Amino acid sequence: xxxxxxxxxxxxxxxxxxxxxxxxxxxxxxxxxxxxxxxxxxxxxxxxxxxxxxxxxxxxxxxxxxxxxxxxxxxxxxxxxxxxxxxxxxxxxxxxxxxxxxxxxxxxxxxxxxxxxxxxxxxxxxxxxxxxxxxxxxxxxxxxxxxxxxxxxxxxxxxxxxxxxxxxxxxxxxxxxxxxxxxxxxxxxxxxxxxxxxxxxxxxxxxxxxxxxxxxxxxxxxxxxxxxxxxxxxxxxxxxxxxxxxxxxxx
Numbered sequence: 001x002x003x004x005x006x007x008x009x010x011x012x013x014x015x016x017x018x019x020x021x022x023x024x025x026x027x028x029x030x031x032x033x034x035x036x037x038x039x040x041x042x043x044x045x046x047x048x049x050x051x052x053x054x055x056x057x058x059x060x061x062x063x064x065x066x067x068x069x070x071x072x073x074x075x076x077x078x079x080x081x082x083x084x085x086x087x088x089x090x091x092x093x094x095x096x097x098x099x100x101x102x103x104x105x106x107x108x109x110x111x112x113x114x115x116x117x118x119x120x121x122x123x124x125x126x127x128x129x130x131x132x133x134x135x136x137x138x139x140x141x142x143x144x145x146x147x148x149x150x151x152x153x154x155x156x157x158x159x160x161x162x163x164x165x166x167x168x169x170x171x172x173x174x175x176x177x178x179x180x181x182x183x184x185x186x187x188x189x190x191x192x193x194x195x196x197x198x199x200x201x202x203x204x205x206x207x208x209x210x211x212x213x214x215x216x217x218x219x220x221x222x223x224x225x226x227x228x229x230x231x232x233x234x235x236x237x238x239x240x241x242x243x244x245x246x247x248x249x250x251x
Contacts, residue, residue, distance in 0.1 A: 001084070001085065001086075002030055002031060002032045002058065002086075003086060003087040003088060004029065004031035004032065004086065004087070004088045004090070004107050005031065005032045005034055005081050005084075005088070005089050005090070006024055006031050006032070006033050006034070006090045006091075006092055006103060007034045007035075007036065007074060007077035007078070007081065007090065007091050007092070008020060008024075008033065008034070008035050008036070008091075008092055008093070008094045009035075009036045009037075009038070009070055009074060009077070009093075009094070010035055010036070010037045010038070010040060010044050010045075010048075010094050011037070011038045011040050011044070011067055012040045012041065012042045012044060013040065013042075013044050013094040013095065014040070014042040014043055014044050014047060016094050016096060017035075017044055017047055017048060017094065018047070018051070019096070020094050020100065021033065021035075021048070021051055021055070021059060023100035024100050025055055025058065025059070027100065027101070027103055027104060028104070029104065029107075030058070031058075031090075031103065032057075032058045032059075032060065032086070033055075033058060033059050033060065034060040034061075034062065034077050034081070035048050035059075035060070035061050035094075036062045036064065036073040036074075036077050037061065037062070037063050037064070038064050038066060038067045038068060038073065039063060039064060039065055039066050039067070045063050048061045049061060060080075062076060062077065062080065064076070068181075069181030069182065070161075070181060070182060070183075070185060071178060071180055071181040071182065071184075071185030072181060074091055074185065075175045075178060077091075078165075078170045078175055079175060081167070081170070082167060082170055082171060086167060087166065087167050088107050088111060088164060088165070088166060088167070089164070089167060090103060090106055090107065090162075090164040091161060091162070091163050091164075091165075092161070092162055097207055097208055097209060098120060098161070098205070098207070099205065102120055102162070102203075102205050103164075105203055106118045106120060106162070106164035106203065107164055109164065109201055109203060110164050110165070110166050113201070114199065115166075115199050115200070115201040116165070116166045116168065116169050116193065116200065117163060117164070117165055117169055117190070117193045117198055117199070117200045117201070118163065118164040118201050118202075118203060119155065119157060119163050119190070119200065119201070119202045119203065120160060120162030120163065120203055120205040121155075121157040121160055121202035121204060121205060122140070122157050122160065122205065122207045123141060123144060123156045123157045124156045124157065124202040124203070124204050125204040127141060128204060128205065128206045128207060129207045129208075129209075130206060130207065130208040130209065131208055131209040132207075132209050140159065143158070143159055143226075144156055144157055144159060146226075146229065147159075147229050150229045150230060150232075151191055151229065151232065151233055151236075153190065153194050154194075155190050155194070155200060155202065156202060157202060158186070158187045158190055158191075159186050159187060160186060161183075161186055162205060163186075163189070163190075165193075169193050169196075169198050172196055173189070173192050173193065173196070179228070179231075180228050184228035184229070187228065187229060188228070188232060191232050191236070192241075194249065195236060195239075195241040195249050196241050197241070
């Protein structure tokens with residue numbers, strides 16, 4: 001079995017799904033692909049099922065009953081990956097804002113360079129964002145500044161959704177206690193990995209806004225991220241992150 005898995009959540013990504021699958025399937029080294037589809041009305045799930053035969057045992061699909069949130073899609077995918085025995089698990093968007101060609105670098109960082117979490121970062125080497133209006137760039141950039149101020153975590157792109165994990169990270173973090181569903185989910189996962197003392201690295205990527213389909217961003221998601229960071233910090237003051245053989249960071 002392949003030791004590398006890419007997890008892609010989908011909701012109405014019919015314009016992108018063929019190209020995403022082809023891009024991942026043609027990468028070297030080989031990696032498996034798990035798509036978690038939230039019963040897309042546009043037929044994304046049906047299209048994926050139609051493509052599975054062409055990709056032998058490497059293309060997998062979980063179909064959920066409806067739109068249940070980005071965070072819960074990834075958590076379901078993480079649990080599936082752990083159950084199947086994958087060693088390196090990467091998460092990625094379906095809209096080509098994350099370039100699939102960067103996946104081997106993320107996997108290599110967790111393998112050869114011994115990182116526990118590798119983040120495809122928009123802000124570790126300046127601001128590498130294409131086709132976003134300046135207002136959105138500023139909101140995203142200063143959101144990460146805000147996260148660093150509140151949490152003291154050194155990650156420069158806290159809301160990044162292009163991340164590779166060693167399975168040990170996902171096994172130690174209690175996935176059933178992850179609270180957030182939107183962009184705050186990404187912050188919470190990085191924060192907990194950092195608090196447990198795992199090695200977190202950032203690799204520069206160029207983030208390109210989607211060209212097909214529609215964004216899933218909403219005011220509720222932004223609000224969850226803003227207030228969720230404060231809750232994360234407060235809760236961490238009453239939580240022990242010390243584990244055998246590893247000393248977590250103090251609150």
